[in-house]
Amino acid sequence: MADVKFISIDGMGGDHAPRIVVEGLEHFAQSHPDLRFLIHGDEAQLKPLLEKAPTAAPRVTIRHTEKSVAMDAKPSQMLRQGKGTSMWNAIESVKSGEAIAAVSAGNTGALMALSMFILRKVEGVHRPALVASWPTRKGVTAMLDLGADIAADAEQLVEFAIMGVAFARAVNGVQNPKVALLNIGEEELKGHESIREAARLLRTSNLPIDFRGFIEADKIGSADIDVIVTDGFTGNIALKTAEGIAKMISDMLKDALKSGPLAMLGAALAMPALKQFRSKMDPRKVNGAVFLGLNGVVVKSHGGTDSVGFAQAIKVAAGMGESGFRTEVEENLRRLAPASPPPTPAEQAAQ
């Protein structure tokens, strides 16, 4: 039984929980016969749903709780009163070693706060980061931090690079990820001091990272880069700008194609191509942001996602949980430490 691995799932988190949680799990289970699942939540609601999930059900253990975290609950309040909720228990299963990773579509702020509180930061990591895959013309690129914290100094950006590389390998299957720092120009002198210093550290450090310099935001989708590093404020702005523009364009296109009988006929004829296009741009395919830098894997699914998106979030959790992510990150953090310049004789004398 030593090889049986569990994924821990918050059965009650998300706008359409627990239905899409169980449907997503069934979807995921069909392609992953080796994993088992702990679902935390209200047994009375979960059982009937699992009856309609024949592939997943035999591999599911329900951990009953009646408490759950409201989508609008304050993180600070949940730190005091969240014990025993399906979210808290889902994370706790990772801490206890029962599960290799936890997934929740619940309240982001509460999930970050509880994950930090229960799992604690990995030694050597100054700030955890939120990472997710970003769709590009060729596939995906991993971007972090997307908003775990608002600021990051040069060393923290380097830590994000280390974690991002391990994520790209574990989840996106890139063997030698190419890394770039998000900036407002490609020249060395551009941008905040923290970014320029991080570039210097990445160039001169002893890390096994293929660092390619700065990337401008209009190149995110077209450059051949696998990991894009930025602070949480900037990453959050970029992510939400992209979401907003994609939604606006998609809405306007829909309106245009409904604007008259010829346009509608044209849209119908072009439908298979448009569907393929939509599938490439499908945000559900890149669902599942991961909190990196904690002693355990926690994956955040979009709250409004459907079963396809939730299945993707479980897939991210499984990829992270089964990978050598933590070992790799810890090794590289250790390499980072001696990469700092040794003290000068004057500094040594002053000590």
Add this chain to the structure above:
Amino acid sequence: MADVKFISIDGMGGDHAPRIVVEGLEHFAQSHPDLRFLIHGDEAQLKPLLEKAPTAAPRVTIRHTEKSVAMDAKPSQMLRQGKGTSMWNAIESVKSGEAIAAVSAGNTGALMALSMFILRKVEGVHRPALVASWPTRKGVTAMLDLGADIAADAEQLVEFAIMGVAFARAVNGVQNPKVALLNIGEEELKGHESIREAARLLRTSNLPIDFRGFIEADKIGSADIDVIVTDGFTGNIALKTAEGIAKMISDMLKDALKSGPLAMLGAALAMPALKQFRSKMDPRKVNGAVFLGLNGVVVKSHGGTDSVGFAQAIKVAAGMGESGFRTEVEENLRRLAPASPPPTPAEQAAQ
């Protein structure tokens, strides 16, 4: 003759200059019979082009110079050696009072540096800002700073708000612009200290500004906001993210609609609707970023724009040049000063 107003144009700036400059001018001149134009550049190149621009030509004065600023020239180099270039002379015409505004599609960095150097900052403005219109579902919203500088403290953000409001009135014709600060959440406690402090200043100050709080980046195109204020680093990242995503979606859509005979037939039938859609999203319609905070109006056109885009940039220059922009900004900057809290008795005693 006192009422004859001139727009000063860098005839040699941009990837397709001087051709698109003169074509754009002709386009603009047809709808604006009241303005005249100074074109700075190589007479031998400009004259034959003007022969094909019958509406504009009678109202154009060519100011000959053989020097121009290369698209890859360094701003610092241009400060030393840029005198006598078409860009320098175009700005100089604003300083001398000959022209109400200058337009250039040339090198952005050089244009910013020369504008600052020749025109100097308006008294009371700490940092100039780059503002441009951003397409939304309903029309446009003005956003600043888009990259004139990388940082902005709370007071500078308030100055940006003052300048953005005057811009929205002058160029976008909004009588009472609604203003918001770009942030990573709508709650008061979110974001950098500078943003939260700017919100406090905008709420409590005596300024005639309709301040609506924070806006998240995914709402830029859908919220009913006329002016979005942010620092230059964040603004540049948001702008370029939007450009990159829009280009990626448009390229992928084109590929999809060329993917087979049915899709192509469908696209042909839907063409009028798709054209209308493209027209709404047309970046040329929002071409023309303005450097705010200088003693004179300088408009930057996209370097790669065509004549339609360049005509739009001239339109922005005319709108700004003919408006009461500077008077309004200067009045509000004066109101801002006494809005700071008076010194406490302890502070007074310490002085």
